Amino acid sequence: MGGDTFAPDVNGAASFSVRLAAGIASRGHDVHILAQSHGEKQGAYREEHLGQMLTVHRLNSFRWPLHDWLRAVYPWRIHHNAAKVIDQVRPDVAHMQSHMLIGRGLTTESHKRGIRVVATNHFMPENLIEHTPFPKSTWPLITWLAWKDCTRLYRKAAALTTPTKRAAAYLESRTGLQHVHAISCGIRMSDYTPDFEEKTGNRIVFVGRITGEKMLPDLVEAVARIPRELDAHLDLVGEGDIRKALEQQAQRLGIADRVHFPGRVSDEDLRAILSRATVFAMPSTAELQSIATMEGMASGLPVVAADAMALPHLVRDGENGYLFPPRDVAALAERLERVLRMPHDEYEVMQRASLRLLEPHDIDTTITIFERLYRGEEVTDPVTEVPPLPAKVREQFRSLARRARSAISD
Incomplete structure (x- = not known):
């Protein structure tokens, strides 16, 4: 290889x-x-x-x-x-x-x-x-x-x-x-830890290279447009050549205290950052799949992503997150705010939808298909499209989440 x-x-x-x-x-x-x-x-x-x-x-x-x-x-x-x-x-x-x-x-x-x-x-x-x-x-x-x-x-x-x-x-x-x-790059979902407890803060997370093609200045500006009462924090996890420019942008916009750069982190620390986050954001317009987005989904996060290239394969608008027109900062800010203001029962439905939509991307299926390709055998491409969840079932999930929370509080 x-x-x-x-x-x-x-x-x-x-x-x-x-x-x-x-x-x-x-x-x-x-x-x-x-x-x-x-x-x-x-x-x-x-x-x-x-x-x-x-x-x-x-x-x-x-x-x-x-x-x-x-x-x-x-x-x-x-x-x-x-x-x-x-x-x-x-x-x-x-x-x-x-x-x-x-x-x-x-x-x-x-x-x-x-x-x-x-x-x-x-x-x-x-x-x-x-x-x-x-x-x-x-x-x-x-x-x-x-x-x-x-x-x-x-x-x-x-x-x-x-x-x-x-x-x-x-x-x-x-x-x-x-x-x-x-053939999906694949991911092992058991490596990640979804957290279904109600979030105590509003944290937006991006994981990837801190570089130009990821359109991260759009994301920083979008966070600045989110109402201050939501106290939205942004974690930009990774390293890259535009970090200093993004730090300066956050300073100009008055949100330097809410934009964080953890840098390159260990797998353990990455999983912890993802588990505590509220929403995963991917503004890039040139993703052929986006393993980082899959990691966010495996951590039970709703995703707000650009409606570009392969991201719509992972994000079903209104089901496990929202898509926005590429480079439309106002739309990106509005979609992020929508997730941050979401009632917990609706939010949990989106969390579980991310896990459900990711199930066909199992890494073991990917390995098996490549084994067969290596041997020169005929292969059938895996089906990664999951049927939409009916509105009635989504409402049942919301009802169950409300009842579970009520039982816990009682």
Whole structure:
């Protein structure tokens, strides 16, 4: 398996790679990862990830100067390095997690040797182009060239996947390729702890990279528009290059005391932050699935998200949260306020709806499907659409929640 980001990086592609690799290893397979080095660590190492031992081949890399954490391998060495590892390991299958550099070498050299290639697309030009030196006037051309480039590489794959149906349709439209599999990144819901007690404060949480494509200035401004009597606090969990700008924005808006930056946190601390939150917010317009949103849902949180790309696959408007028109700050503020003012019985219905809608995204299903793809077997894409909950059943849930609270108070 190879891509341009892997642990200790914290992002959706890296998280998915770690979870899938560890899951495959837990079923008795020998998993090797081709990844960038961090610091002086180069060579093949046995590393423990999510309780499983993986062989990680760390390639010499440098920090990309226009990005706050991304490390890139040297492009003129990638084919040589990939070929060397492939000839040592002699894998049955290669799985490309990105097409930029490491995935390019892994795919090209595996294809030359007749090794089956599976590719997963996490690529959205919007997530990368602002970290290039190209002027904005050239971005449409650069985006077109980037899609042409990845199409050439994806043609070498025996199977091509992406996390959602909407992302698959988008990928097919941009590349002209057909039969893209929609396979959820998956999540283990038992790792998270929903809290159904009435919340004692109003906390909005975002988890992810603190960077431009996440549209976080919109979220900070929306929090400033929420009436002060609600005392809404915002936790922006993660690291990134626009943190200082967001701190300055919060200061200008007079809400610096209510916007918090926990930074990169441990898994345990993240679960605690999610469990105590009131609502999860995702204003990004370029999510192919959003593992972070799934983590919020697994923690029993209603979600307010932009009606863009794959987020409507996770957020059913009025059932487990609300969608808002992308970049519409007033609408974002209104949807957040609506959740914060919600009576507890209605709020609990939304909490349980998040858990219900997430059930088809079980990580074990994802691992099984990739096992079959690796073997070259036919697969049927998992059904992740959950039928809408009838209004009558939602009212029954509200009634049960009211009765339970009444019994507790008595």
